[in-house]
Structures are given as structure tokens and as C-alpha cells.
Amino acid sequence: MLPAQISPPLKAYIPPPPTAEDLDFADLAVIDLSKASTLEGQAELVQQTRKALSEVGFFYVVNHGYSPSQTARIFDIANLAFDQVSDEEKKEYARKDQAVYQGYKLRKEWVIDAGVRDEIEHYSIHRNVVAQEHPAVLRPFIPELAAFTRQNHYQVLHPILRLLAKGLELPEDTFTKMHGFDAPGYSSMRFQKYHPRADADEVLAKNVWLKGHTDIGTVTILYSQPIGGLQILSPDNKWRWIKHVDNALVVNVGNGIEFLSGGYYRATKHRVVQPPADQQNIPRLGVFYFSMANDDVKLSPLVQSPLLQREGIKKYFTDGEAPTMEEWRRERTSRYGTSQLKPSVTEEGVEEEIIHGTVIKHFN
Ligand SMILES: O=C(O)CCC(=O)C(=O)O
Numbered sequence: 001m002l003p004a005q006i007s008p009p010l011k012a013y014i015p016p017p018p019t020a021e022d023l024d025f026a027d028l029a030v031i032d033l034s035k036a037s038t039l040e041g042q043a044e045l046v047q048q049t050r051k052a053l054s055e056v057g058f059f060y061v062v063n064h065g066y067s068p069s070q071t072a073r074i075f076d077i078a079n080l081a082f083d084q085v086s087d088e089e090k091k092e093y094a095r096k097d098q099a100v101y102q103g104y105k106l107r108k109e110w111v112i113d114a115g116v117r118d119e120i121e122h123y124s125i126h127r128n129v130v131a132q133e134h135p136a137v138l139r140p141f142i143p144e145l146a147a148f149t150r151q152n153h154y155q156v157l158h159p160i161l162r163l164l165a166k167g168l169e170l171p172e173d174t175f176t177k178m179h180g181f182d183a184p185g186y187s188s189m190r191f192q193k194y195h196p197r198a199d200a201d202e203v204l205a206k207n208v209w210l211k212g213h214t215d216i217g218t219v220t221i222l223y224s225q226p227i228g229g230l231q232i233l234s235p236d237n238k239w240r241w242i243k244h245v246d247n248a249l250v251v252n253v254g255n256g257i258e259f260l261s262g263g264y265y266r267a268t269k270h271r272v273v274q275p276p277a278d279q280q281n282i283p284r285l286g287v288f289y290f291s292m293a294n295d296d297v298k299l300s301p302l303v304q305s306p307l308l309q310r311e312g313i314k315k316y317f318t319d320g321e322a323p324t325m326e327e328w329r330r331e332r333t334s335r336y337g338t339s340q341l342k343p344s345v346t347e348e349g350v351e352e353e354i355i356h357g358t359v360i361k362h363f364n
């Protein structure tokens with residue numbers, strides 16, 4: 001018999017309590033993913049996600065299969081990647097290809113505003129965890145990280161993709177077929193740490209830590225954590241805060257799903273600002289699963305959807321010109337935070353760039 005696997009002990013990451021401030025929070029639907037196991041429950045979730053994604057673009061997921069202690073353990077591991085790895089080792093494991101997030105993105109690679117650079121570190125891990133080398137301190141946790149990517153892919157992403165396909169009145173495997181765990185593509189997990197900035201930089205960058213953007217891929221899964229700062233641009237054009245919900249996931253769709261659904265499911269703009277006063281000066285740790293379709297998927301609308309035929313299909317690219325997922329993710333990743341942006345002529349405070357003939361907006 002094999003010995004039971006002993007997980008190495010590690011220091012607990014203990015975040016502060018959620019903010020006590022009465023902020024203008026976004027009102028998001030809560031999807032109870034355990035209901036997806038019955039036909040009746042699934043039908044209810046299809047309606048709920050369709051409404052959430054066509055109107056707001058973000059929702060919470062609860063009962064996703066990971067217990068609070070399993071989630072806490074992932075944050076403990078995530079924290080190691082920043083607190084227990086030296087600057088030299090971070091450089092050694094920094095991403096080699098600027099068009100891909102794999103390994104570290106170091107602090108200050110991007111310009112936020114008025115010459116102020118970001119204070120955000122990432123450590124990105126491809127879902128095939130052993131496809132890259134890891135800093136020494138993370139190596140004992142590779143089996144746990146591998147279990148975590150499979151959990152996200154099969155227990156969270158695929159069930160959500162089935163709801164999205166049914167919401168468009170398409171066969172339920174329409175999107176899951178485009179998201180093979182073993183197919184070439186870039187769904188990956190990411191640990192992310194924001195470091196507090198000097199007061200002078202806060203003023204110059206107007207408290208923005210991560211500029212307003214839409215996500216590049218298909219479905220983004222964010223493990224809710226108590227330090228505030230994430231805001232979404234609501235349909236009434238107001239920035240609203242995302243409230244922490246214990247052991248919930250905050251889910252949104254990116255450009256990939258917006259293009260495939262002909263604009264029906266919205267890739268909502270969001271940003272990160274300085275946390276509320278009672279949480280300032282604390283580094284802010286995040287855990288994500290950023291999903292992307294298989295590299296060869298063309299991001300053109302699924303015109304066979306009866307719902308889209310009735311509701312109308314927005315075209316982002318001229319016929320036959322739609323990029324593949326691979327082209328789109330590489331182009332947007334390599335330009336992010338470094339390309340020359342032009343002020344929008346129609347919208348104040350918005351900057352633009354054109355990628356594959358479609359306008360990408362950046363918000364401060
Ligand atoms: O840190 C967060 O809460 C959100 C980060 C985010 O939007 C991103 O990395 O794309």
C-alpha cells in the first residue's frame with residue numbers, strides 16, 4: 001500500500017477582517033453550483049447566469065466543491081511565492097516571453113498613470129503544473145497545485161461553461177469542447193500580490209492600482225478575499241465595489257466569451273483601487289484561475305445560436321478576420337501596460353488602442 005501523502009506544514013496566511021466601511025457595493029447574483037447536478041437545478045442556474053452575464057457581467061459562485069480550509073490552504077501556498085522567494089530567485093523564474101503570463105511578472109513592469117508604475121507581482125502557473133520549473137519553496141506543493149487546477153477546470157469552469165452554452169440555446173458541450181484540459185491553450189492559475197504605494201504616488205495615480213480593463217480570456221475565477229479594492233463598472237456607468245463573500249468565487253467573462261457570444265455575454269470593465277481606509281498599508285493577496293479557450297478556437301460569434309439569432313449579433317471583426325484565442329491572448333498580453341494609448345475622442349478619462357481592428361478601452 002502507498003503511504004498517505006503528507007502535505008508539508010506551512011505558515012498560515014491570515015488576512016485582515018473585511019472592511020467595516022459602508023461602501024457602494026455591486027449587487028451580484030449568487031450561483032449555487034451544487035444545483036447544477038440536477039436538471040431542474042441546472043435550468044434555474046441557466047436563467048440566473050444568462051441574466052447576470054447579459055446585464056452585469058459578474059456573479060458569485062458558492063458550493064463550488066472546495067471547503068474553507070482547502071481555500072485557506074491555497075492562499076497559504078500562494079503567499080509563499082512572494083514572501084519566501086528572494087528577489088534573485090523571482091528574477092530567475094520571471095516570464096521569459098512577454099506575450100504569456102507564466103512564472104513571475106515583477107513589480108513596476110507597467111505604467112499606471114502620470115509615470116507611476118504598478119506595484120503588482122504575479123506568479124502564474126500553467127494548468128499542467130509540471131510544464132514549468134518552480135522556485136524551490138513551491139516544489140513540495142506541486143501535487144496540491146495540480147489538484148487545484150483540475151478542480152478549477154473540471155468542477156468550476158466546465159459546469160459554468162455548460163450553463164453559458166445552454167443560455168444561448170446551444171448543445172451544453174459547445175464551450176467545454178473548446179476548453180480541453182489537455183489541448184494546447186493557456187488556462188492557468190495565478191497568485192497575485194499588490195503592495196501598498198507611497199502617498200505621493202497614490203495622488204498621482206488617483207488611487208488606481210490596476211487600470212480598468214476587460215479580461216483577455218473566456219472565464220475568470222477569482223477566489224474572494226477580504227481586502228477590498230476591486231470595482232466593476234456597473235451598467236449605469238458607476239464604479240461599484242465588490243464585497244467579500246467567505247469562500248465564494250467571483251466570476252466574470254472576458255473578451256473570448258464576449259466575442260463568441262456576439263456581445264450577448266458582457267466582458268465587464270473592472271479595476272483595482274487603493275483598499276478602504278481600514279485595510280490600507282496591507283499587501284493584498286489574490287488567487288485566480290484565468291480560463292482561455294483552446295489556442296485554435298476562432299473568436300467569431302456562434303451564429304447557430306437561436307437566442308443570438310433572435311437577439312442580434314454584434315460583430316467585432318470583419319468576416320473571416322476574427323483572431324484565434326492564441327492570437328488574441330498573445331497580442332493583448334504583450335501590449336498590456338506598455339503600449340502607447342491614445343486618449344478617446346468621445347469619452348473623457350478613457351484611453352484606447354486598436355487590436356485586430358477592434359477598439360480596446362483602458363479606464364483610469
Ligand atoms: O485583484 C483583483 O481583485 C482583480 C485583478 C484583475 O482584474 C486581473 O488581474 O485581471
Ligand SMILES: [Fe+2]
Nearest residue numbers: 213214215270
Ligand atoms: Fe481582470
